[in-house]
Structures are given as C-alpha cells and as structure tokens.
Amino acid sequence: MSDDANRLENLGYKQELTRSLTRLTNYGMTLSVVSITSGVTSLFAYGMMTGGPMVMVWGWILVSLFTICVGLSMAEICSAYPTAGGLYFWTANLAPQQYRSMVSWFTGWFNLMGQLAGVTSVDFGLAMLVGSVISIGVGDWTPQPWHIVLIHLGLIVSHGICNSLGRRVLLWITYISTWWQSLAPVIVAITVLFGGKGENHTAKFVFSTFVNRTGW
Numbered sequence: 001m002s003d004d005a006n007r008l009e010n011l012g013y014k015q016e017l018t019r020s021l022t023r024l025t026n027y028g029m030t031l032s033v034v035s036i037t038s039g040v041t042s043l044f045a046y047g048m049m050t051g052g053p054m055v056m057v058w059g060w061i062l063v064s065l066f067t068i069c070v071g072l073s074m075a076e077i078c079s080a081y082p083t084a085g086g087l088y089f090w091t092a093n094l095a096p097q098q099y100r101s102m103v104s105w106f107t108g109w110f111n112l113m114g115q116l117a118g119v120t121s122v123d124f125g126l127a128m129l130v131g132s133v134i135s136i137g138v139g140d141w142t143p144q145p146w147h148i149v150l151i152h153l154g155l156i157v158s159h160g161i162c163n164s165l166g167r168r169v170l171l172w173i174t175y176i177s178t179w180w181q182s183l184a185p186v187i188v189a190i191t192v193l194f195g196g197k198g199e200n201h202t203a204k205f206v207f208s209t210f211v212n213r214t215g216w
Contacts, residue, residue: 021171021174024175024178025171025174025175025178027178028174028175028177028178028179028181029174031177031178031181031182032174032177032178032181034181035122035181036181036184036185037181037184037185037188038122038125038126038129040188041125041129042122042125042126042128042129043125047059048211049211049213049214050211050212050213050214051210051211051212052209052210052211052212053201053205053206053207053209053211054207054208054209054210055210057206057207058207077090077094078090081093087107087108087111088104088107088108091103091104091107092104119156119159120152120156123152123155123156123159124148124152126155127148127149127151127152127155128148130151130155131143131147131148131151
C-alpha cells in the first residue's frame with residue numbers, strides 16, 4: 001500500500017474513487033458550467049458596448065479555439081492521472097520536485113477562489129435577470145440595488161441547500177439542467193429567428209461593426 005492509502009486507512013477511510021456520474025450527467029455538468037443561456041443573457045449588453053457585433057462574433061470563435069486547446073490538454077492529463085485530487089495531484093506530479101508543495105498549494109487556493117467568484121458572478125447575473133423579469137411582469141416596479149442583492153443572497157442560499165441534500169438530489173438537478181441547457185438555446189434561437197420584428201441588420205454590420213462605448 002502507498003503512504004496515501006495507509007494514511008487514509010489510519011483515518012478510517014478506504015482509498016477509492018466513486019463514479020456516480022453517468023455520461024449524460026457528466027455532459028450535463030459541463031453544460032451547466034458553460035451555461036450558454038446565462039452567459040449570453042447577462043453579458044449581451046456588456047459585449048455590445050465594449051466591442052459590438054464584430055468583437056462578439058469573432059471573439060467567441062477565437063476564444064473557443066483556445067478553450068478547446070485547454071480542454072484537450074486537461075483531458076489528456078486527466079486520463080493519465082484519474083484521481084479525485086484532480087488539479088492538486090496533477091500539479092504535484094508535473095511540477096519539479098522542489099516546487100511541488102508550493103505549486104499545489106497555489107493551485108488549490110486559486111481554484112477555490114475561482115469557483116467562489118464564478119458562482120457569485122453567475123448568481124449575480126441571474127439575480128439581475130430575475131429582477132428584470134419581475135419588473136416586466138409587474139410593469140410599474142423597478143428593482144433597486146438592494147432588491148438585486150437580496151435576490152442574489154437568496155439564490156446563493158438555495159444553492160447551498162441543494163448541495164446539502166445529497167448525491168441523488170444533485171443527480172436529478174443535473175438531469176433537469178442537462179435538458180434545460182440543451183433545449184433553451186434552441187428555443188431562444190427559434191424565437192429570435194421567427195419572432196423578430198423590424199429590419200434585420202446586414203452581414204456587414206454583424207461581422208465588421210466595432211462599437212466602443214467604454215470611454216477608453
């Protein structure tokens with residue numbers, strides 16, 4: 001037995017990697033992290049002001065190519081080191097001996113901070129979306145900043161509750177998210193295509209118009 005296995009045994013745990021995610025739920029987890037619907041809806045106005053159609057179209061394609069390279073690289077590393085430790089274990093094995101502890105420590109903390117920042121930013125975008133939907137439904141109500149903050153806190157608490165309910169509940173949530181993330185972009189695209197009113201912009205506008213309203 002390895003030192004890690006002995007250490008775990010002393011702590012009362014068996015060294016094992018439980019595989020509870022199916023191919024569908026694993027795919028659904030990936031879709032939920034990417035979340036095209038929330039990313040487009042919460043950042044569309046921002047993109048139109050900080051670059052316009054040209055940057056949004058070509059930027060998406062360019063960033064997608066780099067993202068694919070990162071994904072393929074991580075898939076290769078994951079296949080070589082299939083462990084629950086993930087990033088920290090990979091870093092320790094790929095870094096020089098004298099830097100293993102340091103780079104693993106930094107990797108762990110940077111990953112944790114990134115996860116926290118990612119969840120809070122997505123939830124804040126969702127909070128603004130919920131506030132907008134309520135405003136449209138009510139008609140004579142405009143959400144104030146403290147309304148958005150309260151909605152944001154409620155969403156974060158709901159996520160904490162969901163993550164405390166156990167693996168079976170999370171799997172069902174993942175199934176729902178998988179189908180939602182798969183169907184929602186298609187529904188939105190069809191709605192925009194057939195429900196759009198007014199004049200459509202030309203291809204030149206879509207692919208070559210640059211907009212800078214940042215003040216820089």
